[in-house]
Amino acid sequence: MGVGERASAAGAAPAVVPGRAGAGRFGRGAGTVLADYGIWAALAIAIVVSAATAPRFLSGANIHDLMSAMAVLGIVSVGQTVVILSGGIDLSVGMLMGLVTVLTNGIMNGDAALAWPMVALGLAIGLGVGLLNGGLLVLTRIDPLILTFGMLSILTGAIFVYTDQTVGAAPANFRAIAQGSLGPFPYLFLVMVVAAAIAWLVLTRTRFGRYVYAIGGAEEHARRAGIPIAPMKVAIYAISGLTAGIAGIGLAARLGSGYTLAGQGFELDSIVAVVLGGTSLAGGRGSVIGTIGAVVFLAILSNGLNLAGISPYTQQVVKGLVVVAAVVLYTRARRA
Amino acid sequence: MRGISKAFFGVPALRGIDLAAAAGTVHAIVGENGAGKSTLMAILAGVVAADAGEIRIGGEPLPMGDSEAARQRGISVVYQEFNLIPDLSVAANVFLHREPTRHGLLASRRMRQETARLLAEVGAADIDPRLRAGQLGVAQQQLVEVARALALRPRILVMDEPTAALAAQEQARLLDLARTLRARGTTILYISHRLEEVFAIADRITVLKDGRHVATLDTAATDRDEIVRLMVGRDLARGLYPERPAAQADRGTPALAVSHLSWPGVLDDVSLDVQRGEIVGLAGLVGAGRTSLARAIFGAEPAARGEIRLDGRPAHIRSPRAATRLGLGLLSEDRKGEGLAMNLEGVANIAAVHLPTTMGLVRRAAERRQAVTLAERVRLAPQALKRAVRTLSGGNQQKVVLAKWLAARARVLILDEPTRGIDVGAKAEIYAIMRELAAEGVGILFISSELPEILGVSDRILVMRRGRIVAEMPGPGATEEAVMRAAVMEDEPA
């Protein structure tokens, strides 16, 4: 293998890669951008296979459930994409969603009048924690993974300070967020689409978005260009917090009650979605569209395996191997 | 600038520097590696905060350590170290943090057109603004950096070794550009180790040494030797270039023989050989294919096909590892990206190619000894070996890379721009070292974009154009004109 081939971040040409010396965050290959179309290929295959093995896959009911199943993860992954594009990572989103779920349901406790106030609260909490993350990050300058890992623990604690058991209940009007739909499309699904669309516009067509990529690409150089790193980071983590807040509201409506550990696992799932979607964990490269593609892919994978009646343990093996196969495939696709 | 001082870890890099540049002039700043030139400019640009001192522009004081303010006041810098974002397009880089927008959205087309115009201005019209910066070669990146600085329409333009990566033609074009800007009333602070260009363009010259201001002279009122003396603190004993031995008559089996090396789109049927003890200069314009050739020989470009013989024996070089094992060495033109492990100390970097071990265990003492010995040989203070090379000045970093390849004890060394960003004193040292190596029987392929050194050092000169070797001439007696003519000559229609 030659260096040209190796120069994952630099493409084929034997060129300088400012700020990219070394193997980069998560190393060797982290700079590798999974081919943009890779996820769509995988998605197509997943659809074909599922449709072939499980005739019911294409039934209206199933597709509807699929759309609502993917929405929550989709929404939180949008924010995660922005963070990862900027070279960061946010492990706190899962428990943040959990906190929102518990508080909103706990406070509403079936009172329809509180539905909208709780939506506001959910957004506020998300934004607040996001700002806190960003603020602490620029103050302490510690690795975002450590910071948000600690925050994950703190948020979990916060949840259990509020309650040590499932609390409250969502009134019908609040549940409608998860159960209602506009024509064939569940509200939550539309929320995901809108969130993704906005993120896409901001990332590709505004200065803010440009700076997100710049910071992720080479932070020091971005700083020298005069880009205000600190405010940017605060904003970036605030966005992640906000989308987590929205996702939390969706989750709260979907569960209809405040289950303490509701958010557990969303942090990793969102990261998987982002990376499968072709965004580099090294930051600086990728797209929110890819992330959505990956979210759809993951939802279909889980749904297809269930419909095909594969046993749980086998399912887990398959899921693991599919993720591996997917990344290996794209990284090859990119070189070919 | 008055009384500027700066220390890193409580260790002075600049000690009370005063510097005054008249508007609309080109003011050169010269000095040895590590003298403090780049740091001084970084302070002017506000990216590094000075410990003491003040800066006034047109009488107005400039707040310290505030790059935005500096930019507002029309200060714009071409840094010695590149600052492009590899994953963003050239246009995006040129307009980074001053993107034009239409109702809040980026005006991408305008940026592309503007960028194309600026690139043309710096003589790089061939670069497509949509390319990712990471795809460009060093020289191309250098030109983009310049275009970027111009995009600000600066009152004060700082150029920190802008030509270090450029070959004669681009260099000339860049100097013209500087003259035009000066004519337009722009003040230019010009840092370079290429004294001939300093004399070609500067109105005044300031010499720094060990972070101190040594002298500021009118170019007219001084000469090269005086400047060198002020910089180095001594006369360069013998001339800049070492004596060339009489060209050996017998051309025995070459140490390196390349035949019919091709790489679609980059190299076109290249054949060359390098004798033991011979220094072969490889000249050409930027993008001629010299670096690609070097990398192809070194097994770093799998796409390249061709036959390579070392000491007459066919060598199948599939990877840099294979190359090094066969006694081949390549000093990359890209110090930061391919030369150094920036956050490791000098010792570790020097031991990268040849690590003294017994049964897989490192002999630390030997490793250290090797580093110290070689540091002396390249005139690098041994203390500098204990620090992350990131904190060394550009020139001293280059010396570390060189030391690394000396450790390799290669039979054939390919040096790609080995003197880039190195002060005259050090350059003389490096030429001398090259000659010593040759005397020891090492064959050297010497790639450089600095014609004077090609002419001054090489026993034989090859000229590349568009991925082909288009001319060969003996080093002694070769003229810049001859080389340039070959390098730029239009291909005769086939």
Next chain:
Amino acid sequence: MSDALARDRAAGGAALAVLERLGIWAALVVLIAIASGLSPYFLSLNNFLNILNQASVVGTTAVGVTLVMITGGVDLSVGSIISLSADIAATVMNGSDGNVPLAILLAVGAGAVVGLVNGVLVAKRNVPSFILTLGTGAAVQGLGLLYTGGTASGVIAPWFQHTIGGRPYLHVPGVVFVFAAIVLVGLLIEKTTAFGSRLFLVGSNIRAAELSGIAVDRVLILAYTLSGTAAGIGGVVLLGRVGVSSAFAGQTYTFDVLASVLLGGTTFQGGRGGIAGTIAGVLLLVVAFNLVNILGLNFNTQLVVKGAIIIGAASLYRLLQRQT
């Protein structure tokens, strides 16, 4: 450049290096001081042994992950490897001392194989390690479940129970001996072998390493294999400590390991840090848990405090670095 200038500047550089190494230990000392101030039970020899005992699984595993992270990669499959290894060890052992050597061999071997697969894919295919090891982890987890049918099978042998699980000598837990041994081996690999030196070169600038003729692929593969091996040993330690395997026992460890390594000053960018720091990081986390536990904080406060300690320690560490 003048030697004087270089000399004092070199001093500065050295100071930086020292602080970088000491920072985390300083944080640890501070925490221990606080702990012993707050609780009379903390500074007892027994509690100290408990801390080492509780650190043994994460610590043993973190040694391997550190090597991977020095190369600029990461290994998230270790949690699943721990489970798998514990499962294999227990089932193969199946209650008789005779089987112990084979059991341990197979268990650790399984870890090594998973690591090898990770390494090959990262080195040859250039796959992002984070997502890759997340995937292999999930797959291994599933395989473990298929292998055991969901219940932790196998019975550990008396000797194993007594030596590894018990406190064979001087009332020191057997797992602590294993832990110590692995740390020692790890430090030797990192500090004295050519492989160790090359780890840092690869992590710091992979392209430079490549052009220097270093067999980058081999270095990477070995690093991941060692990581898998260490995790395999971690599984055996877990089995010794707890006395029963479980297809899920390991899951909880992955992030503790990752946090420990990061706290220890080994960055995601690679080329920095090392095992010594990692051990401090491991102890820091365990002491944190031990502290909140001994203080008798209830579950929720425990979590808050633990999180606060992680962030606080990392910040303090960072602060010390920036003092220079």
Next chain:
Amino acid sequence: DDAPTDVPGCDLAKLPAPAVASKEAEGAKAMVDTAAFKKSGTIKLGVSAGYLANSWVVFALQLIKYEASKDPRYAKDIRVTDAGFNANKQISDIHDLVNSGVNAIIYWPVDDKAIEPALEEAVAKGIPTVNVGGGYNNAKGVTSNAYIDQYILGRMVAQHLMADMKGKGSILSLLPIAGTTAAVDQDRALKDVLGVCPSVKLLDTENGDWNRAKSQTIGQNWSQRFPQATGLFSPSGQMTIGAVQAFDQAGTLDRIQLSPSDEYNGWLKWAVANPTKNSGVVTFPPEAGAVGVELMTKIVQGQAVPKGMQVPSTYIPPAEVKKYAEANRPDDWWATKLPEQWQPKH
């Protein structure tokens, strides 16, 4: 029920009968009209597991499969989904089961309330849902429950502990994952009993998360903090074992009276090996799975069933434990009536 009633120092008479005190009792007796669920053809049974992460549920699942296999009404292939403690996924799992055409669902929840909406949708589609495991759920999304009453179990364990401690001393309480029905109800049961045993002091409560390693760590820290402890309340065998190992190594075991724990084989084996040190077993029968299928069989025939069918926990005194312990089996195993070929295997 077989819990001691007269314990020195405890005024157990003051306690309401467990069946009354247990919140679950409410409504459990009520009969459910299942006409809407009557099915003629074969029953395609789906199982939505909230998690398969411990041996108890694995055994319960095997008992479900075994029980169903005995009744020709049930289709051979039983679809099983695993939510892995992710409530959001269990909702999708239930949707998927419905979409894949199952017409009867047995489940145990990640969280009762969280999946209620999904259950209601299923029921609305004429698909009966039976909840299996350690908790009664009165919600309308649940057709019927085959449940083990965590409160009653907690009371039995607590009362036996009190009896063996002669109604005085200081105890530590080791509970499952915080927030789970199990943790909440067992805690309530213990507090009720302690309420009438003035001379027994509760030193500390920790969550061992059904995790032996974590329980051991907790045990170690307890040995440091509470050398004065004389009793351990721990209904879950695998957590008890974890703590016991810690006490043993710390040398505090002899002073500590261990409460009865469930029929987790590891605990059974230990209890047999240390006859003097334990208070026997209060069962937490995986047979709940089989009972769940029995309920389902009635439901799909349109027969009325109680909203909640309690699977009684029984007390096994130390002397009889050896009858259940299987020395040659792994710790992580349950004493059940499962025929060999239906037992979990690898």
